[in-house]
Amino acid sequence: MSILRSQVVGCGSYLPARIVTNAELAARVDTSDEWIVQRTGIRQRHVAADDEPTSIVGLKAAQAAITDAGIDPTEIDLIIVATATPDHTFPATATQIQAALGITGGAAFDVQAVCSGFVFALATADKFLTTGGARAALVIGAETFSRILDWEDRATCVLFGDGAGAVVLKAAPGEGTLADRGILTTHIRSDGRYKDKLYVDGGAGSTKTVGFLRMEGKEVFRHAVTNLAETVRHTFEQTGLSGADIDWFVPHQANRRIIDATADKLGISHDHVVVTVDRHGNTSAASIPLALAEAHADGRIKQGQLVLIEAMGGGFTWGSALIRW
């Protein structure tokens, strides 16, 4: 049966130049490199300059992805930006990036699912591309979490970083089998009962302030491993695949211990896992496309390979996608 698939035709990323090490944070709050590395695996993170809002960070990743894809930007008729740190309450950061790319056709909008945002955005783009609603999509995860961190709170400020990653997807014919190139499955979930475990304590519609990130770390950790394993199990049930079939597992990069525990639960060997959390920290919606871009650029992820992504974030939200690269 001939169907449409969303194929990844390009991938790119951008990290702000400034690197903040654990030692630098230890000079500001009561923490240590040893504590941060042992609990999270994070050694450093990038922080955007004052004149680098999320739209600029996202634009640079988008330009890299478009160059990698070798297409004219005007071919893109759908732009979705996953971000929890938009430049403005409105308009959407996606429209700023659209204008900067010189694109005036199609639609551009933001998706808000915090750290799961890239998976939600990819699932949304896939629906448009596979139903004929768009022909070429740019899906961007872009964040400047440094701006919503309470730099006095050692329990959260050591965990996050800034950056962006992007993929270009094109609708292309497939046979409807797992051998097709493109997005093969997506699963997204949310459960708003857990709002207080991970949230920002401000907003345009409530406090009229931006607010700071608040988190019950232990609770988030506990739910993360369970929810992530559940969403991937749905993928395995739907496809008949197992952890041993996955060429590259590219999880949301929040914490090395969550990544390892999830890979173990799913039977995925650690040498098939792409890890960037040590150098990027948790870049929320940007973490997966940043990791994809790195492994794509250095030749680990090759065309035709099976790539599994998953993420969990505030809400709670969580989800996964299986892609044949």
Ligand SMILES: CC(C)(COP(=O)(O)OP(=O)(O)OC[C@H]1O[C@@H](n2cnc3c(N)ncnc32)[C@H](O)[C@@H]1OP(=O)(O)O)[C@@H](O)C(=O)NCCC(=O)NCCS
């Ligand atoms: C945040 C996290 C690393 C904390 O690790 P933990 O083992 O759960 O640690 P706890 O929160 O229980 O804190 C243990 C102690 O370390 C302290 N602590 C917290 N942050 C610290 C820091 N940066 N440096 C030193 N000590 C710290 C706590 O105050 C606490 O001290 P106490 O025992 O005297 O009260 C861990 O819970 C985690 O990674 N959670 C998931 C977070 C996440 O991934 N969020 C994003 C999801 S998208």
